Amino acid sequence: MAELGVRVTRMELFKLKKRLEVADRARQLLEEKRKILAMELMKYVDKIRELRENVNRSLADLYDALVDAEMLMGKSVVRGLLIPSADRFEIEESSRSTIGISIPVLKLKMTKGFMATNPYSFITTSTKLDEIAGKVDDVLISVVELAEAQATVKRLAEELDKVKRRVNALERIVIPKIQRRIKYIEMRLEEMEREDMFRLKRIKTCLERRRRTGV
Structure with missing residues (x-):
């Protein structure tokens, strides 16, 4: 089947083979990136599981401390x-x-001037409040770490999906199309070469006949 718009020349064949090498190299690099992204994504999925457990533990500890303080x-x-x-x-x-x-980074920072407007005195209130304040900090830190990990997973998953689409496009569309064109040009060049050989043979036969007959 003829390939529309394909120039049947050895130069075009050379260019297509070079393009095929570039496309295949790009596919290999993207495949390596896909594997790395998948490993990184799984690492963060495991991390999220641990962080959720930390958040639940911190919340449980805070709840117990609040109940004691309220009593x-x-x-x-x-x-x-x-x-x-x-x-x-x-x-x-x-x-x-x-x-x-680009991966998001979230950092918990104390608001400027907070210490000057501390809502309670460490001296005049129960030490239980100090304990609660520390547990509140633990909860907030755990929640922020969890939010960062979840945002990272979302970003990695988006990039992984993008890389997969590019790999699929190269494997299913770009590379097969180049290969078809290469095969077509090689086939046509072989046909043209056979036709040239046949014409040359006919010319040679005619010349020999004329030489023998003197015509």
């Missing part, structure tokens, strides 16, 4: 002292590069 001081007192402390942290967002991919 000693009363629910309204404990909640009144701790609610304002919710604003003492802020999340700083940045990014880092992994395998050439």
